Amino acid sequence: MFEQTEKTDIQKLGEFGLIHHLTQHIHIKNESTQKGVGDDAAVLDFKGKKTLVSTDMLLEGIHFDLAFTPLKHLGYKAIQVNLSDIYAMNGTASQVTVSLGLSSKFTLEAIEELYSGMLLACEKFNVDLIGGDTTSSRQGLVISVTSIGYADEKDIVYRNGAEEGDLICVSGDLGGAYVGLQLLEREKQVFLANPNIQPDLEGKDYIVERQLKPEARIDIVDLLKKMEIKPTSMIDISDGLASEVLHLTHQSKKGCKLYEEKIPLDPMTVEQAREFGLDPTVCALNGGEDYELLFTIKQADYDKMKHDVDITIIGYITEESAGNYLITKSGNVHELKAQGWNAFTSTES
Amino acid sequence: MFEQTEKTDIQKLGEFGLIHHLTQHIHIKNESTQKGVGDDAAVLDFKGKKTLVSTDMLLEGIHFDLAFTPLKHLGYKAIQVNLSDIYAMNGTASQVTVSLGLSSKFTLEAIEELYSGMLLACEKFNVDLIGGDTTSSRQGLVISVTSIGYADEKDIVYRNGAEEGDLICVSGDLGGAYVGLQLLEREKQVFLANPNIQPDLEGKDYIVERQLKPEARIDIVDLLKKMEIKPTSMIDISDGLASEVLHLTHQSKKGCKLYEEKIPLDPMTVEQAREFGLDPTVCALNGGEDYELLFTIKQADYDKMKHDVDITIIGYITEESAGNYLITKSGNVHELKAQGWNAFTSTES
Numbered sequence: 169m170f171e172q173t174e175k176t177d178i179q180k181l182g183e184f185g186l187i188h189h190l191t192q193h194i195h196i197k198n199e200s201t202q203k204g205v206g207d208d209a210a211v212l213d214f215k216g217k218k219t220l221v222s223t224d225m226l227l228e229g230i231h232f233d234l235a236f237t238p239l240k241h242l243g244y245k246a247i248q249v250n251l252s253d254i255y256a257m258n259g260t261a262s263q264v265t266v267s268l269g270l271s272s273k274f275t276l277e278a279i280e281e282l283y284s285g286m287l288l289a290c291e292k293f294n295v296d297l298i299g300g301d302t303t304s305s306r307q308g309l310v311i312s313v314t315s316i317g318y319a320d321e322k323d324i325v326y327r328n329g330a331e332e333g334d335l336i337c338v339s340g341d342l343g344g345a346y347v348g349l350q351l352l353e354r355e356k357q358v359f360l361a362n363p364n365i366q367p368d369l370e371g372k373d374y375i376v377e378r379q380l381k382p383e384a385r386i387d388i389v390d391l392l393k394k395m396e397i398k399p400t401s402m403i404d405i406s407d408g409l410a411s412e413v414l415h416l417t418h419q420s421k422k423g424c425k426l427y428e429e430k431i432p433l434d435p436m437t438v439e440q441a442r443e444f445g446l447d448p449t450v451c452a453l454n455g456g457e458d459y460e461l462l463f464t465i466k467q468a469d470y471d472k473m474k475h476d477v478d479i480t481i482i483g484y485i486t487e488e489s490a491g492n493y494l495i496t497k498s499g500n501v502h503e504l505k506a507q508g509w510n511a512f513t514s515t516e517s
Numbered sequence: 518m519f520e521q522t523e524k525t526d527i528q529k530l531g532e533f534g535l536i537h538h539l540t541q542h543i544h545i546k547n548e549s550t551q552k553g554v555g556d557d558a559a560v561l562d563f564k565g566k567k568t569l570v571s572t573d574m575l576l577e578g579i580h581f582d583l584a585f586t587p588l589k590h591l592g593y594k595a596i597q598v599n600l601s602d603i604y605a606m607n608g609t610a611s612q613v614t615v616s617l618g619l620s621s622k623f624t625l626e627a628i629e630e631l632y633s634g635m636l637l638a639c640e641k642f643n644v645d646l647i648g649g650d651t652t653s654s655r656q657g658l659v660i661s662v663t664s665i666g667y668a669d670e671k672d673i674v675y676r677n678g679a680e681e682g683d684l685i686c687v688s689g690d691l692g693g694a695y696v697g698l699q700l701l702e703r704e705k706q707v708f709l710a711n712p713n714i715q716p717d718l719e720g721k722d723y724i725v726e727r728q729l730k731p732e733a734r735i736d737i738v739d740l741l742k743k744m745e746i747k748p749t750s751m752i753d754i755s756d757g758l759a760s761e762v763l764h765l766t767h768q769s770k771k772g773c774k775l776y777e778e779k780i781p782l783d784p785m786t787v788e789q790a791r792e793f794g795l796d797p798t799v800c801a802l803n804g805g806e807d808y809e810l811l812f813t814i815k816q817a818d819y820d821k822m823k824h825d826v827d828i829t830i831i832g833y834i835t836e837e838s839a840g841n842y843l844i845t846k847s848g849n850v851h852e853l854k855a856q857g858w859n860a861f862t863s864t865e866s
Contacts, residue, residue, distance in 0.1 A: 184855075197623075202567065207676050208605035208752060209666070210572035219568055222558035223648060223663055225616040229655040255756065267574040267661050306578035309658030312616050313574055313665040317558070318670035325555050355540070383597060417556070474654060 180323035182341040184190075187302055189276070194297055198262045201296045201319065210298035212263060220251035220261075221436040223399050227288040228308030236352045236367075241380045243285025249295055249406065250315040252384035252459045256404040258320035261293060261386070266300040269310030282309075291384060323398065325451075325463070329421035330401040333466040337399075339478055340390045341432040342409055343448055346455025347440045348372075348379030354444075374436050388462075388479070395472045399463035409504040410453040412462050414492060420464075420477055423490040426483035426504065429497050453494075454507045525625035532854030536651055538625070539632050543646055547611045549667065550645040558645035561612060566667040569610075571602035577657030587715075588627055591660075591730045592634025596853070599664040600642055601733035601808045605673075605753040610642060610666035610735070615649040618659030631658075642735060657774045672747065678685040679750040679769035683813040683834040686748075688737045688827055690781040691758055692797055695804025696789045697721075703793075723785050731808040737828070738810075744821045748812035759802040760855035761811050761842060763782065769813075775832035775853065778846050784787075803856045 178186055191205045203211035226232060226246055234242075234289060247264060254261040266286060289326035290297050295315070310391075369376055384404075392399065401420055403412045409431070417424050431452050441448040450456075464485055465473070473479055492504040529534055540554045552560040561568075575581060575595050581589075596613060603610040612816050615635060619628060644664070696730070703718035713852065718725055733753075750765045758780065764772050780801050790797040801807075813834055824826055843854040 203675070208602040209569040209608070209664075211606070211668075211673060212570060214563070214568060216565060216830040219563060219665075219730055220558040221561060221612070221614060221648065221663070223614040223616055223650055225618055225652055225659065225661055227618050227651045227652060227654050229657075230618075245767075257560070261559070263570070265570060265572040265663060267572050269574055269576050269579075269659070299570065301574045303576060304579055305656075305712065306577050307576075307654075308759055310574065310576065310659055310661075312572070312574055312659075312661035314570070315558075315613060316568075316570060319560075324560060326552070441756040452583070483786055493693065511592040516729060 240285035247289035254317035269305030343451035345457035348375035362416035402463035598637035603666035618654030634702035692800035694806035697724035743794035751812035
């Protein structure tokens, strides 16, 4: 990680000084951004396309733990999780606004770290940072991101378009972000108990990165376009597969059958979950934060994608009255329940 | 104020239950809102007009004190201050997203109060609430609002268009919100010292309302259109007149002369400021939160607006090298400095 040698108190800069300092090197990349940072509002032009808007809030102690989250990773993730919502509409993300609440413990250099992660994500995903708000916080770090994108009307994919017989597909693999979080939490406890013991994350890069540095799947959106497949419904997996599947089936007024053996799991996720005494399938169903795309396609589109290794078919859509079920490896049938990560219950203490 | 008889724990509802509960009665009012709450992103269509985007974050203990801020007023204000930015572009506000971080002290009924103020503001200003995020907070209440609007390209007013000789205008009157805040703070201290003494706000409704329930000046935007005046530059007054004037002149690369005697002050603001030993002009210059519009117009447009009592001409634009000055009532000349409300210095303790 970046070594902090300078410590500049942000109160010396003031709000306008800080905003200027952070935004002075922003270069606008998108033609749709007519005016970015620096006025009462940004001015955008989508030239007849539909505008897509999504927003997320990340709070210290709820969504992230600065004990094991590098600020640059956190900035990167804050943007990624928000862009993911635009991709889940089958759209192109083009702008973000970022509001930060900063407690006095943050030096200018720390904020620069956070911001550099945000700008890296913007750079990589061709998105302009067009505005925001920066204020002090009496409590912890507060991050609010609104992402804006566009799409042709004919391309937009909602949650409610799944039809009976459609195949349920998921990108990448699931459960890794949750298991990675358990690992980080464990190492934090070990460290707190004895600060001389260094975290043991050797060889666990993949699941740790799934938690700390998720990548929104714009590549899947591009791939589907190339394959000439328009999903019938789509959502991103922020709260766990079970919860997201139920969003699709409820909004589409359908049911589903999922097959446990089809749910894509990375070997490291399986191994680490077992070490913790967790069922890897449960981590995939209820863990959340994988930011993969879950979508349904017409059976007729199956041939176009059957050879793609990064998309897995995990089940199919049924009529609504058939309910929502998971068929386990042993052939048992379980009703799917949304027990995903819940921002309210997670703070029970 | 609303009497809370029911106390429902929000953890029982969970995030999705709470969102459903709060948003179930939202009716979309704008043609530009194609899809509001309920998918990964909202879908908007501005049919060839430019899209305007602005965002603000309000944090408990920094921007508001729940000891004297009714939740319904707070919700109303959170929307107003954000719409104000869209109006300051000479645009029409049409949508907002709202993200809330809620600590466990908030019951469902309290959140409903907050939300009802937000929806009242949306209703009154013809704006759709199209999405957001709701999460628990370990600390205080966190509110992040992003407002979205539209304008024809030819109508948009930036901060950087003021020309030498242009007249500097302000809507309404200034300083009231700041003096109102001082009054509320004082009554809070009195109450804390002796809870048997009830707050004495009798006859002070105007300045208390200026603080607790500001109204974004869409009426001024409409009035200017009716008068066929397009301001050459415009900004809303959130941080105090001095700071905002300097934004206009800096971005326009100009200077200005303001006349103290022209700055519009309500008699109650003057009286209450003096009671506190404050200079009412300083309250107007540096107090902030008035959410009036500050704008410049060509001299040729003067005749069109000279009879309007709700717009005051307070000075004029000079060349940049002439600097930024206030001419006091006694004829002294003071350089204008941005000493406005600063979210960072305000937490110094």
